[in-house]
Amino acid sequence: MAGNAALRAFGRLWLKPLTLLALALPFIFLAWQWIQVLTGIDPRAMGTDFVAYTHHFLGDTAIRVLLITLAITPLRDLTGWAPLALVRRRIGVAAFIYSALHMIAYLWLDQNWDLALLWEDMVLRTYIMLGMLALVLMLPLALTSTNGMIRRLGRKAWDRLHWLIYPLAVLAVAHNLLMVKVIYGAPLVHAVILAALLAWRIWKLAAGQRATARA
Amino acid sequence: MELTFRRNEAYQALRSEMTPHESYIRRREFLAAAGFTGAAGLLGGLPAHAQTASAQGAAVQIAPGGAMKARTSAYTVADPTAAEQDFTSYCNFYEFGMDKDDPPRNAGKMNVANWKVTVEGETDAPGVYDLTSLIDYAALEERVYRHRCVERWSMVVPWIGVPMWPVLNRLKPKPEARYVQFLTRLDPSSMVGLGFGGLDWPYSEALHLNEARNDLAFLAVGAYGKGLKQQNGAPIRTVVPWKYGYKGAKSVSTIRFTTSQPPTAWNTANPSEYGFLSNVNPNRSHPRWSQTMERVLGVGGFNPQRRTEMFNGYESQVAYLYKDIDLIKFH
Numbered sequence: 001m002a003g004n005a006a007l008r009a010f011g012r013l014w015l016k017p018l019t020l021l022a023l024a025l026p027f028i029f030l031a032w033q034w035i036q037v038l039t040g041i042d043p044r045a046m047g048t049d050f051v052a053y054t055h056h057f058l059g060d061t062a063i064r065v066l067l068i069t070l071a072i073t074p075l076r077d078l079t080g081w082a083p084l085a086l087v088r089r090r091i092g093v094a095a096f097i098y099s100a101l102h103m104i105a106y107l108w109l110d111q112n113w114d115l116a117l118l119w120e121d122m123v124l125r126t127y128i129m130l131g132m133l134a135l136v137l138m139l140p141l142a143l144t145s146t147n148g149m150i151r152r153l154g155r156k157a158w159d160r161l162h163w164l165i166y167p168l169a170v171l172a173v174a175h176n177l178l179m180v181k182v183i184y185g186a187p188l189v190h191a192v193i194l195a196a197l198l199a200w201r202i203w204k205l206a207a208g209q210r211a212t213a214r215a
Numbered sequence: 216m217e218l219t220f221r222r223n224e225a226y227q228a229l230r231s232e233m234t235p236h237e238s239y240i241r242r243r244e245f246l247a248a249a250g251f252t253g254a255a256g257l258l259g260g261l262p263a264h265a266q267t268a269s270a271q272g273a274a275v276q277i278a279p280g281g282a283m284k285a286r287t288s289a290y291t292v293a294d295p296t297a298a299e300q301d302f303t304s305y306c307n308f309y310e311f312g313m314d315k316d317d318p319p320r321n322a323g324k325m326n327v328a329n330w331k332v333t334v335e336g337e338t339d340a341p342g343v344y345d346l347t348s349l350i351d352y353a354a355l356e357e358r359v360y361r362h363r364c365v366e367r368w369s370m371v372v373p374w375i376g377v378p379m380w381p382v383l384n385r386l387k388p389k390p391e392a393r394y395v396q397f398l399t400r401l402d403p404s405s406m407v408g409l410g411f412g413g414l415d416w417p418y419s420e421a422l423h424l425n426e427a428r429n430d431l432a433f434l435a436v437g438a439y440g441k442g443l444k445q446q447n448g449a450p451i452r453t454v455v456p457w458k459y460g461y462k463g464a465k466s467v468s469t470i471r472f473t474t475s476q477p478p479t480a481w482n483t484a485n486p487s488e489y490g491f492l493s494n495v496n497p498n499r500s501h502p503r504w505s506q507t508m509e510r511v512l513g514v515g516g517f518n519p520q521r522r523t524e525m526f527n528g529y530e531s532q533v534a535y536l537y538k539d540i541d542l543i544k545f546h
Binding site for chain 2: 043044047048049050051052109110112117120121124125126127179181185
């Protein structure tokens with residue numbers, strides 16, 4: 001049991017700061033590429049189309065961090081390593097931050113803050129609408145992710161509100177799937193992972209109901 | 216210059232009976248038997264001026280990246296050209312993979328030496344041609360064109376090649392031919408991206424012959440003073456600057472004249488998004504990309520935004536082709 005105790009201690013002491021660092025790494029990596037381009041150290045650090053590169057990088061990171069958020073509970077249940085639950089909220093907040101950066105990059109680099117263009121994009125392009133909707137739904141979740149807000153809302157109301165992560169994850173993955181000319185590669189992998197994570201929850205729910213019925 | 220095919224009954228009979236490939240092989244035998252020797256002899260019924268070029272030692276296919284001489288033409292663009300490295304490293308050529316850097320990595324394995332082009336369909340000159348008999352490498356010109364991708368980016372590219380129509384005309388389309396279809400070579404041994412399933416292979420593109428007759432329509436064999444690299448469509452591709460980039464067929468191995476509109480790759484895959492005409496049109500929006508603006512690539516710094524022009528800036532040269540056509544409906 002000494003090993004388990006050590007693991008628990010590690011979880012308490014190091015898991016939170018290490019998670020924070022891991023969540024910041026994609027941002028640090030992207031910032032370094034920008035510095036290389038802007039200072040001329042390596043003008044090609046982001047390839048030919050660094051606008052597309054930047055907002056695809058941020059979007060991919062956002063969706064992956066969101067999927068990791070959804071994977072924490074199944075992982076905790078499978079491994080029995082309770083400290084994992086301590087970092088779930090900060091991973092979720094990071095998913096929101098990357099999504100917001102993704103949208104800022106789109107508005108700034110792609111749309112040049114042109115609201116008429118933005119409106120056209122929103123109305124005519126379903127995937128933009130889905131992405132915006134996902135981001136809007138994330139906002140209340142991010143804002144209520146402090147200990148204080150959990151206390152104020154009460155656990156039940158908080159859980160109800162944060163159930164929104166399921167529909168918004170579906171919206172985000174749909175946004176990802178619809179934006180490509182041909183569905184392949186990463187968007188497809190994201191969709192399969194989301195489907196598996198949702199299936200796991202449905203299966204747990206059904207198992208719980210069967211157990212209740214038996215009891 | 217008018218193309219004169221050898222008037223030989225046996226040869227004509229062979230050509231009408233055989234499949235194109237066989238006819239090519241047999242033609243070689245025939246010509247060898249008839250005493251033709253050397254490269255020019257093997258070319259068969261080639262344009263007279265190509266024979267001349269061969270006599271000058273210029274009818275040799277220039278390898279990818281090989282130095283290529285061309286005279287300048289009146290076709291230029293005031294904006295700066297894209298850096299060559301961007302042109303060769305940022306490519307859509309799905310047969311070699313779906314990401315922009317896949318074709319530069321993978322396409323070099325395609326062997327493009329001694330390239331053959333099959334000419335078929337509604338033509339009086341079907342057969343398999345050596346590329347050197349279609350393209351006069353001694354009479355190349357450089358044309359700086361805008362290249363507008365449907366993905367909302369653009370590059371200014373200095374292509375090298377020849378105008379399309381004189382070449383097609385020498386291939387004797389029959390009076391009833393109304394379209395010309397270009398098929399990209401299908402080379403499973405080098406094309407690692409054939410399995411993705413989104414498009415039908417070989418890649419097909421087509422033009423109405425009236426469009427092909429427009430002087431802007433171009434057959435490129437080079438760019439930036441060099442033979443085209445494979446990822447850019449070596450050794451020969453079509454360039455139709457008033458249309459979205461995918462209308463340009465790369466690595467063309469078949470030219471087919473038809474009476475009705477041939478199926479084309481993106482139009483078949485998704486007709487509501489990619490029309491047959493695919494003219495650059497900022498007034499018709501696309502479900503994935505706004506077409507009112509474009510990011511100019513390859514000019515360094517921030518990719519500047521530019522307003523997309525009707526027909527990609529070539530309106531005065533091509534608008535007559537579509538004067539009674541609703542370009543929103545027939546996009």
